[in-house]
Amino acid sequence: MPKLKLPRKSTNIDMTAMCDVAFLLLTFFMLATKFKPDEPVVVKTPSSISEIPLPDNDIMMITVDPKGRVFFSIDNKNMRKSLIENIDEYKKLGLTDQEKNMFAIGSSIGLPFNQLKSFLAAPPDQQKQFEQSAPGVPTDTTVNSDANELAAWIRSARNTNPKLRIVIKADESATYPEVKKVIHTLEGWKIFKFNLLTNLKAVPPGTAAYELQQGGKKES
């Protein structure tokens, strides 16, 4: 019997195809990733059955942390620039261009106006510390008082971009009076429609909303 001569195969696998796939996926994830903007506070939002997604842009976010500190932010960088110019003019803070740029690239703001200049003038690593101990934007129940700085922020933000949607992101353990202050400030500017940021929760079965949801599904 003649010996079958098997060709000796190399154990090296061609990695090219695998590499292609890996980098294709990598590219996808890199492009699809939208990094969370770093926020000075961790807020755990309560859950609701509401399924309305948060709009992508034109958001004014008012954050209330567990201690009741209020942080204010808007998303668009250009908008932030015009916002700080508006605030600077309105409150006469005397900010330099560099400080204004610093604000434009920053995240949320949780400081009273009198601390704003020193905060923006500080180097970035000190700003982090500043934010940790930030007292929050001073808020009041009446919109016209000088102490209500949140009202001034909202006013200026709405002046720069009237399309802004207002989202309140409050921690579930924040007490109601703190949230009430924010709501009253909004009401003072005749804003009666706004959004509350929540997590999604399943609709409890056997309720009216559950039947509506089920009914809608059957029809489609």
Added chain:
Amino acid sequence: MAEMDTSSSGGHKKGPGVKKGKKLSTRVDLTPMVDLGFLLITFFMYTTTMAKPKTMEINMPYKDENIPPDKQSKVKESTAMTILLSKDHRVYYYEGIGSDPTNPPQLQVTYFKNKDGIRDAIIKKKQKVEEMQRQGLLTATDKATFLIKPDDNSTYDDLVNILDEMSINDVKVYAIVDITPVDKEFITKTEQANGIQ
């Protein structure tokens, strides 16, 4: 393939003057590169937030100081139910709007629960209003109205929960109202009666 045959086997002999350069394989081991690729993929997969946060829309009642009190919309005592939110996630509720001081309402205490909680009270109230409509005591435009009054000890969680109950039970008319001193008194009295600190 991404490799070229550069093996010298069977290579033709070069002339004596030609230097015989050492032939290196152009075949690169791609394994570390793939490793790196997948490592980065894993990183991006973990950091990506695919689930977008959801929002709840809320419409506050229109408030204007210029509207005279007699023109403001009034809630009918028979269709209304007042829900008071208090500390430790307790929920008090009573029928009506508690406007009659001579006949103080009976406060019921409950919690946010799937069973025997505030939800059942809301459903009961809705059924009651529907029943009254059938009997002709109320017109078809009258709807069960819920007044939500969170007190100073309640948390934001309670507020969102009660608003959520409204959408769960398909309540069309509800409003967040500031708590009155009278309501606060009701809570204190009920707490004392039940021995709650």
